[in-house]
Amino acid sequence: MNVTFSKNNSDKRYLNKTLTNQLNVTGVSLYDSTSVTAPVLKVSGGPSKIANYNYVYIPDFDRYYYITDFTVENGYILVSCKVDVLMSYKDNIMLCDCIAKRNENEFNFYLHDEKFKTLAYENIFIHAFGRPFTKISEFILTVQG
Amino acid sequence: MRIKGYNGFPSLPLYMLQNTGMRGRDQNGEVYHSNDYFCANSIDGANIEQWADSHRNLLGQINPNDRRTWIKAWSGIYLSNFYELNDGTRYRFDFTFPACSGVTTSENASNWNVQDQTIAIECIRNYYVVGVRVWGLFYGIMFDMYYNTYIEGALTEQRCGRFYKFSGGINNFQTESTLYLQGSIYPYGSGTPTKPPLIPSQVLTESYYLMTAYLCTDFGGSVYNEKQTGDTSESGGGDGNYGDEDTDEIPDDGTPTISAISSGFVSLYNPTPAQLLGLRDFLYNADASIIEKWMRLTDNAFNYLIGLKLFPCQPVRGAISAISLGGVESEITAYKVGNQYKTIDCGSVNVQECYGGFLDYTNTSVKIYLPFCGEMELDTPIVMHGTVNLKYKVDFLTGDCMACVTVTDNHGVVNSQVYFSDGNCACDIPLTGRNDITSLTSILGAGMSMITGGVSGAIGAITNPEQFNPKVQRVGNISGAVGMLGQYTPYIIIQRPAQSFPANNNMLLGRPSNIGGRVDRFSGYTEIEYIKLDGIQATDSELEEIRQLLADGVYI
Numbered sequence: 001m002n003v004t005f006s007k008n009n010s011d012k013r014y015l016n017k018t019l020t021n022q023l024n025v026t027g028v029s030l031y032d033s034t035s036v037t038a039p040v041l042k043v044s045g046g047p048s049k050i051a052n053y054n055y056v057y058i059p060d061f062d063r064y065y066y067i068t069d070f071t072v073e074n075g076y077i078l079v080s081c082k083v084d085v086l087m088s089y090k091d092n093i094m095l096c097d098c099i100a101k102r103n104e105n106e107f108n109f110y111l112h113d114e115k116f117k118t119l120a121y122e123n124i125f126i127h128a129f130g131r132p133f134t135k136i137s138e139f140i141l142t143v144q145g
Numbered sequence: 146m147r148i149k150g151y152n153g154f155p156s157l158p159l160y161m162l163q164n165t166g167m168r169g170r171d172q173n174g175e176v177y178h179s180n181d182y183f184c185a186n187s188i189d190g191a192n193i194e195q196w197a198d199s200h201r202n203l204l205g206q207i208n209p210n211d212r213r214t215w216i217k218a219w220s221g222i223y224l225s226n227f228y229e230l231n232d233g234t235r236y237r238f239d240f241t242f243p244a245c246s247g248v249t250t251s252e253n254a255s256n257w258n259v260q261d262q263t264i265a266i267e268c269i270r271n272y273y274v275v276g277v278r279v280w281g282l283f284y285g286i287m288f289d290m291y292y293n294t295y296i297e298g299a300l301t302e303q304r305c306g307r308f309y310k311f312s313g314g315i316n317n318f319q320t321e322s323t324l325y326l327q328g329s330i331y332p333y334g335s336g337t338p339t340k341p342p343l344i345p346s347q348v349l350t351e352s353y354y355l356m357t358a359y360l361c362t363d364f365g366g367s368v369y370n371e372k373q374t375g376d377t378s379e380s381g382g383g384d385g386n387y388g389d390e391d392t393d394e395i396p397d398d399g400t401p402t403i404s405a406i407s408s409g410f411v412s413l414y415n416p417t418p419a420q421l422l423g424l425r426d427f428l429y430n431a432d433a434s435i436i437e438k439w440m441r442l443t444d445n446a447f448n449y450l451i452g453l454k455l456f457p458c459q460p461v462r463g464a465i466s467a468i469s470l471g472g473v474e475s476e477i478t479a480y481k482v483g484n485q486y487k488t489i490d491c492g493s494v495n496v497q498e499c500y501g502g503f504l505d506y507t508n509t510s511v512k513i514y515l516p517f518c519g520e521m522e523l524d525t526p527i528v529m530h531g532t533v534n535l536k537y538k539v540d541f542l543t544g545d546c547m548a549c550v551t552v553t554d555n556h557g558v559v560n561s562q563v564y565f566s567d568g569n570c571a572c573d574i575p576l577t578g579r580n581d582i583t584s585l586t587s588i589l590g591a592g593m594s595m596i597t598g599g600v601s602g603a604i605g606a607i608t609n610p611e612q613f614n615p616k617v618q619r620v621g622n623i624s625g626a627v628g629m630l631g632q633y634t635p636y637i638i639i640q641r642p643a644q645s646f647p648a649n650n651n652m653l654l655g656r657p658s659n660i661g662g663r664v665d666r667f668s669g670y671t672e673i674e675y676i677k678l679d680g681i682q683a684t685d686s687e688l689e690e691i692r693q694l695l696a697d698g699v700y701i
Contacts, residue, residue, distance in 0.1 A: 099661045106660050
């Protein structure tokens, strides 16, 4: 089968990865029994062929994968992969209804934020009212009548 | 055992088979749990024993611990009120099954109308409301047949607790006259139910949480399952007047219009120190004619002096007039106090938000220092983003003062006095060396005795306490008035948190959002708390991973 190797420079948490240096490779087979979420590809040729790549797209599985390891065996390169569910299903994920707990751009600062940090000391502010009393005292005499 | 029928019911033998969990009421209305159920032979008189033998295997499939109640349904036959066991125990077993024309023991009864039939559907929890249309797929164990029959109709009335009245029709009914009803309730649809049941039959094998089809009479009798010990939960609420509630203004109420001065029995003067000295000299050197006038009411002129206090503020001054003692004018003039009360407006302070967020409320404290009253904590949500006005109301007769805090233009509070604190702002000055109340008490307690000493001197034994007539009560003690030594300026203290906020905080952590919508409406760092993963052709583990990654935080 054909696969496309590429270099992923994006944080794993990105839904849409930025992929560069794409390399199509044909004649790739699967190594022994393999799962669709963690396949092991068997690629002919030397390690230098794809050792600098960290990402792969397998059209037959219609999924994107991180490359987790390279192993050389009997002249083949065994490429261990793990599915990138975010990139693989990003189009459908984007259409799903959700409630965001935190967001970089849309937020309400009046919601309590348990991740907020404050310093040990506090800022003290004093605001005075007008002075109702005077140190110049007044006598008040109360008398009968 | 055999059971004979009553009330016109043909004497058909009824057998009780073990461990079915059916309950009913006996003739006294007592709940009866026989752990058995009834079955009867067909109306054509087939031998029940033979029937039982031929269905022993089938009946043996019934879980003996199953607490479902199996009720016999008859076509056109009433199973009447009482059944008597061999031992004489009567078992009330009420149900009816409507006579329906066109139904015989050998014909299909499509669209069999059971409008008159009350089939009480016991529903689990609060799945159902009246009016919902349902399928009832009942597994009928027919006499000589095992056949699935379904009922379609609607829940028309809620009986007691989880029991609903069902009205509908039985389709595809084939009977040889005996039909045990057990089954499931499905969402309504045309044709044979294809969706999974709302209450699947397999649930029925669990004890207590059952869906059981009952046939219960409209005449008041019922076959009861578990005793209802509480109300079924129902949906409700959410109908408050959010957004429509007004808030009332509670402005300052002012001071009383009638005071002690209005009575005429007391007068308040605002003398200068020199005027007080002059009054003192007048008292000490009063001539005999004045003393004689004073003696009409008291033996001591000082008794006309009710109190002398020092105040940290000026009263409302009236006219200058001679200080009158017991109706006798002295030679000393001073300002008369025009009003016993005075309101002093101390102005306002704006309590503003610093951060424009939760830090201004949950992490910020606001206190107010009130001279002569002390310190008071103010509720931050009430005063924040508002104007705090302070007024002092002073009583120049007692020295009491009250600090009144009004909050205006807050998020909710508008021009309302919401805080009050009282104290005393006067310093008492002793006028004599004794306290009249204490003296009177000691005299009354001791009976006739001499009173000696004191500034006024000996006045002789008191034979009639009424002659000792301090008609006014003097205060002869020095009050604490430590407030006089303290701070006279009221102020608000705001303690605010000092935040530590990195510049890239939003990009790496985001901020609390709680905003809903499609994922593609958001951008940047996003943590998704709740999501409905529709239309994603992924494996179960992948879906779970997606959910977890979104919850941990992604970049969109």
